[in-house]
Amino acid sequence: xxxxxxxxxxxxxxxxxxxxxxxxxxxxxxxxxxxxxxxxxxxxxxxxxxxxxxxxxxxxxxxxxxxxxxxxxxxxxxxxxxxxxxxxxxxxxxxxxxxxxxxxxxxxxxxxxxxxxxxxxxxxxxxxxxxxxxxxxxxxxxxxxxxxxxxxxxxxxxxxxxxxxxxxxxxxxxxxxxxxxxxxxxxxxxxxxxxxxxxxxxxxxxxxxxxxxxxxxxxxxxxxxxxxxxxxxxxxxxxxxxxxxxxxxxxxxxxxxxxxxxxxxxxxxxxxxxxxxxxxxxxxxxxxxxxxxxxxxxxxxxxxxxxxxxxxxxxxxxxxxxxxxxxxxxxxxxxxxxxxxxxxxxxxxxxxxxxxxxxxxxxxxxxxxxxxxxxxxxxxxxxxxxxxxxxxxxxxxxxxxxxxxx
Amino acid sequence: xxxxxxxxxxxxxxxxxxxxxxxxxxxxxxxxxxxxxxxxxxxxxxxxxxxxxxxxxxxxxxxxxxxxxxxxxxxxxxxxxxxxxxxxxxxxxxxxxxxxxxxxxxxxxxxxxxxxxxxxxxxxxxxxxxxxxxxxxxxxxxxxxxxxxxxxxxxxxxxxxxxxxxxxxxxxxxxxxxxxxxxxxxxxxxxxxxxxxxxxxxxxxxxxxxxxxxxxxxxxxxxxxxxxxxxxxxxxxxxxxxxxxxxxxxxxxxxxxxxxxxxxxxxxxxxxxxxxxxxxxxxxxxxxxxxxxxxxxxxxxxxxxxxxxxxxxxxxxxxxxxxxxxxxxxxxxxxxxxxxxxxxxxxxxxxxxxxxxxxxxxxxxxxxxxxxxxxxxxxxxxxxxxxxxxxxxxxxxxxxxxxxxx
Numbered sequence: 001x002x003x004x005x006x007x008x009x010x011x012x013x014x015x016x017x018x019x020x021x022x023x024x025x026x027x028x029x030x031x032x033x034x035x036x037x038x039x040x041x042x043x044x045x046x047x048x049x050x051x052x053x054x055x056x057x058x059x060x061x062x063x064x065x066x067x068x069x070x071x072x073x074x075x076x077x078x079x080x081x082x083x084x085x086x087x088x089x090x091x092x093x094x095x096x097x098x099x100x101x102x103x104x105x106x107x108x109x110x111x112x113x114x115x116x117x118x119x120x121x122x123x124x125x126x127x128x129x130x131x132x133x134x135x136x137x138x139x140x141x142x143x144x145x146x147x148x149x150x151x152x153x154x155x156x157x158x159x160x161x162x163x164x165x166x167x168x169x170x171x172x173x174x175x176x177x178x179x180x181x182x183x184x185x186x187x188x189x190x191x192x193x194x195x196x197x198x199x200x201x202x203x204x205x206x207x208x209x210x211x212x213x214x215x216x217x218x219x220x221x222x223x224x225x226x227x228x229x230x231x232x233x234x235x236x237x238x239x240x241x242x243x244x245x246x247x248x249x250x251x252x253x254x255x256x257x258x259x260x261x262x263x264x265x266x267x268x269x270x271x272x273x274x275x276x277x278x279x280x281x282x283x284x285x286x287x288x289x290x291x292x293x294x295x296x297x298x299x300x301x302x303x304x305x306x307x308x309x310x311x312x313x314x315x316x317x318x319x320x321x322x323x324x325x326x327x328x329x330x331x332x333x334x335x336x337x338x339x340x341x342x343x344x345x346x347x348x349x350x351x352x353x354x355x356x357x358x359x360x361x362x363x364x365x366x367x368x369x370x371x372x373x374x375x376x377x378x379x380x381x382x383x384x385x386x387x388x389x390x391x392x393x394x395x396x397x398x399x400x401x402x403x404x405x406x
Numbered sequence: 407x408x409x410x411x412x413x414x415x416x417x418x419x420x421x422x423x424x425x426x427x428x429x430x431x432x433x434x435x436x437x438x439x440x441x442x443x444x445x446x447x448x449x450x451x452x453x454x455x456x457x458x459x460x461x462x463x464x465x466x467x468x469x470x471x472x473x474x475x476x477x478x479x480x481x482x483x484x485x486x487x488x489x490x491x492x493x494x495x496x497x498x499x500x501x502x503x504x505x506x507x508x509x510x511x512x513x514x515x516x517x518x519x520x521x522x523x524x525x526x527x528x529x530x531x532x533x534x535x536x537x538x539x540x541x542x543x544x545x546x547x548x549x550x551x552x553x554x555x556x557x558x559x560x561x562x563x564x565x566x567x568x569x570x571x572x573x574x575x576x577x578x579x580x581x582x583x584x585x586x587x588x589x590x591x592x593x594x595x596x597x598x599x600x601x602x603x604x605x606x607x608x609x610x611x612x613x614x615x616x617x618x619x620x621x622x623x624x625x626x627x628x629x630x631x632x633x634x635x636x637x638x639x640x641x642x643x644x645x646x647x648x649x650x651x652x653x654x655x656x657x658x659x660x661x662x663x664x665x666x667x668x669x670x671x672x673x674x675x676x677x678x679x680x681x682x683x684x685x686x687x688x689x690x691x692x693x694x695x696x697x698x699x700x701x702x703x704x705x706x707x708x709x710x711x712x713x714x715x716x717x718x719x720x721x722x723x724x725x726x727x728x729x730x731x732x733x734x735x736x737x738x739x740x741x742x743x744x745x746x747x748x749x750x751x752x753x754x755x756x757x758x759x760x761x762x763x764x765x766x767x768x769x770x771x772x773x774x775x776x777x778x779x780x781x782x783x784x785x786x787x788x789x790x791x792x793x794x795x796x797x798x799x800x801x802x803x804x805x806x807x808x809x810x811x812x
Contacts, residue, residue, distance in 0.1 A: 011651045046613040058632040076630035083644040120521040186599035193592035207452040224482035226464040238489045239671025245417045265645025
């Protein structure tokens with residue numbers, strides 16, 4: 001097995017999480033736990049486990065407020081040991097964990113769990129196993145820690161962005177009149193894989209599902225989504241009502257490609273507008289407003305600015321162009337945000353919306369996506385990813401935001 | 407919007423769920439509810455919603471034991487109305503639902519929810535919203551209903567299987583010495599998309615994640631998985647420790663392709679063993695045993711037979727070949743089943759295992775996957791999908807189970 005594991009390490013194209021990262025993350029969790037009077041945290045969801053342990057193997061992380069974290073692993077022990085800087089405690093099941101926790105007197109006071117993702121059945125089992133009555137939700141604390149990215153994380157995000165750039169280049173080569181949206185998806189998803197895409201993207205919460213590539217064209221971009229996104233596409237079946245469809249590309253009509261990069265767990269999410277020939281005038285005019293909005297945000301944004309101001313500035317440009325009715329959707333399909341946080345999941349904090357004020361801090365990373373959707377006709381838009389810096393918003397990719405004419 | 411929706415319907419490549427299906431499914435749920443003394447069920451997970459309403463739009467289905475189901479939809483109203491044979495009740499949020507339920511006197515007695523997938527936060531909100539104290543888990547009831555497939559469902563499953571057949575043909579054309587596993591994945595996932603694959607596959611429960619294509623070769627097939635699967639691959643990052651890696655194809659060493667078809671929500675899941683040149687002797691010998699196991703099951707199985715017997719017959723063949731140590735994995739990586747149910751999710755009932763007895767009934771559909779994994783060296787195996795019939799096990803695809811030499 002040892003030999004195999006060395007070979008395995010050789011196969012991973014991306015870096016393992018450094019010990020300094022893990023130590024800092026756990027220290028931050030303890031700080032938050034202290035201020036919320038949580039005595040011990042039970043981390044079960046694989047993305048949070050990955051964040052706090054460095055591995056996504058099957059295990060449970062217990063973080064007691066006043067002692068060292070205990071990382072129980074069921075399988076694979078070898079792979080977890082290879083990937084996590086934490087000491088591994090091998091267990092066969094939950095009972096072993098309980099016995100150790102009782103022995104170490106850890107089960108006192110208030111316990112914390114990830115209420116936003118842990119199913120009732122798992123929660124009930126843990127509560128009864130531990131004999132713990134006083135459990136509280138720590139998902140908000142975890143999200144707040146994950147909100148600000150370290151330079152290690154930003155490096156992964158930039159690598160993730162490079163996959164997007166390659167994919168958009170490939171799209172430019174591939175798109176032809178009369179192709180189906182799914183055919184374009186087939187080509188660019190394939191390119192993503194070749195460029196090192198991790199395989200799939202993660203979205204947190206019940207019923208949150210997503211694909212790597214959303215190719216929408218003309219009216220397929222205008223169909224309302226079940227999800228809280230401005231454009232989701234029709235899909236090929238009512239069973240998965242999102243993503244590319246068999247709709248065929250026509251000249252002059254915008255083709256919107258929203259693609260999610262994924263590298264070492266980190267997600268990037270950008271959109272470009274493509275067209276065969278030249279964009280029809282109404283689309284061109286709206287597209288120019290989305291470009292103005294992105295240029296204004298790039299100019300204006302930096303640490304200390306407020307997310308709501310960013311939204312409001314965009315909305316001023318929308319009003320000036322008299323396009324309010326189509327901004328970020330229309331009717332029941334309209335969404336209330338223009339940006340969303342990125343990290344190990346695609347729906348992280350911050351949300352850039354008029355509904356909640358948030359002051360930008362260095363290291364926050366978010367997708368910014370002004371889009372217009374014209375009922376039945378088509379959509380245009382841009383989505384770029386920003387890293388918040390002291391004096392600027394740094395773009396994750398350097399891919400042009402212009403309409404791509406093919 | 408009307409016009410757009412007609413165009414939308416034209417775009418869906420697969421059939422909507424017929425009213426007769428929905429009526430029967432809800433009637434079965436009520437029967438189960440009656441025998442478990444559940445007065446009303448709250449269905450929230452999108453796959454169960456799809457099963458009982460015919461749409462995966464954002465909504466909540468309330469099934470009272472003694473009156474008609476109430477299907478509340480938040481968005482998209484138009485798309486839900488197009489797809490579901492049930493009457494749509496438009497709502498803006500949970501409060502609207504509560505008011506209607508109170509008005510109709512539905513909130514009496516025991517309520518049921520899907521405890522295996524509903525996060526604590528959602529459960530707590532619904533409990534407090536409805537003022538309901540007496541809630542029980544109905545996930546087992548739902549799984550038992552979904553266990554037996556109708557002819558409509560079997561038709562979708564067969565269409566899903568056709569995608570697999572095309573994908574295996576493509577793999578045969580594509581595989582060359584020295585290619586990376588990810589390059590093969592790029593090609594065959596792309597082919598799946600072109601053939602109408604729905605985009606992704608669903609797996610039920612916390613931390614259950616999967617890809618469409620698992621390409622493993624030599625030792626990458628032998629690395630233990632975090633999941634309850636015999637072979638998962640290494641992946642390209644510790645953040646998503648499964649799937650194809652950058653491992654390159656060598657002559658004589660088995661390349662195992664485990665691919666999941668997806669059509670109209672329905673998942674199929676088959677595996678074939680490929681090789682450049684000829685399989686080395688030890689692999690060939692083990693492969694022949696997996697073929698014998700599949701042939702024996704195909705010969706033996708039908709309604710009325712027991713899943714455990716199926717497993718035991720396979721295990722007899724394994725023992726005869728003295729390959730027990732490598733059957734369905736080795737060490738901590740060994741799994742305790744040889745087959746799993748298929749449907750809208752990939753981990754449905756029945757499970758074919760010595761641990762639980764299950765009598766096969768007509769309409770059950772399961773993947774049957776004898777595999778051998780040799781530590782550090784490689785794996786071989788076959789996975790076929792079966793539909794249980796009165797007098798036989800019907801194969802879902804007609805693709806040969808032989809080793810594919812390229």
